[in-house]
Amino acid sequence: MNICVGSLMKALIFDLDGTLVDTVYGHALSWQRALAEVGIHTDTARLHRRIGMAGELLMEESAREVGKQLSKAKMKAADKRHAELFARLVPQPRPLCGAVLMLQQLRKSRIAHGIATSGKRESIQPAIAALRLSDSAIIVDGSSGKQAKPAPDLFIQCQERLGASEKDCFVVGDATWDILAARRASILAIGLLSGGYGEDELYRAGAFRVYRDPAALFQSISQLGIPL
């Protein structure tokens, strides 16, 4: 009996930071310093759990937590400083374990896949380069005018560009924000521990499965109903 390929999963939508590239810790420290310069002092672990949400939300929440408000001008300054500090701290983003090989294999096997990230195009360029993607790779970023995570917009746009219905896609992400945005987009989510969240945090948020890193995900890809 042949397997009906139509019944299998068809596409993967990847988050970028902490999912494909090892940048979450650098972002957490850069945000901490950028926010300190505008008078908002926050423990790194608090910022760690905010990486992946829109930068504006991250700043607002960090300010509110210490009973402060940031003006639009200060937010803009902190956003710019974060980008500067991050580029200095992580000049060459490192692909996470197994990420490059996984993307190569997906391309080779013609499994539809794309990247959807809250980051702006110019700031994600070094990470995209490190992943050695083809020129035709589908990348939806925060410059698209769509609302960043935890809004579902970026994932929905990526899913539409991949030409797959939401029930045939998985979102792969390292943060609860990815899982929240995926669920709002009616797409199943897979968690990776490579961004530093605990396994239970991701399962409790609603991840269908949680793997250690891209390498472990790829090893189990048949169990996800993806025909390699």
Place this chain on the structure above:
Amino acid sequence: MNICVGSLMKALIFDLDGTLVDTVYGHALSWQRALAEVGIHTDTARLHRRIGMAGELLMEESAREVGKQLSKAKMKAADKRHAELFARLVPQPRPLCGAVLMLQQLRKSRIAHGIATSGKRESIQPAIAALRLSDSAIIVDGSSGKQAKPAPDLFIQCQERLGASEKDCFVVGDATWDILAARRASILAIGLLSGGYGEDELYRAGAFRVYRDPAALFQSISQLGIPL
């Protein structure tokens, strides 16, 4: 009816990194770079979960994971580089939210407390200074000749110096290594999320309670049976 003070908890033993000072993320990045220089490439999240164990164990495990071995000379070099890179990345360790106030109040209320850390005395000096401890503060560090965590030795030595029996102490730490070492020392452990672990990771390791940071711990201190 008077409360019998003898029945309450008598002493607190604190871990340092991620428990009192905001240094875990800086350590994770510094170890990543130091190990890369000796040919061991590891994702930051993997190193994050190894902070708090003895440096030698951390290096051995990171090498073994990628199928390599490090000579004693390379380990010594990486250890030195980690210290250099950390001092550059985090020149002034920042006390975690509520840490300084909590330590002041414990001193004022004459609640016995001490610090037990795997870090060596000279490398922890900036953190100790940032916490504004008194000269008489009890600090057991990795230079004591005792085995570092997850061995129970540092906690046992601290408990003995505090003059309290193990059943009257709590260990407070941010890492599963603290909880493992505490349980081996027959001391109850309290987890803090300020080192970036997930809540369930700490509860599953055996934490009696888990709080967000030193500030939240201190707010709940009466519920721990500690008479302020």
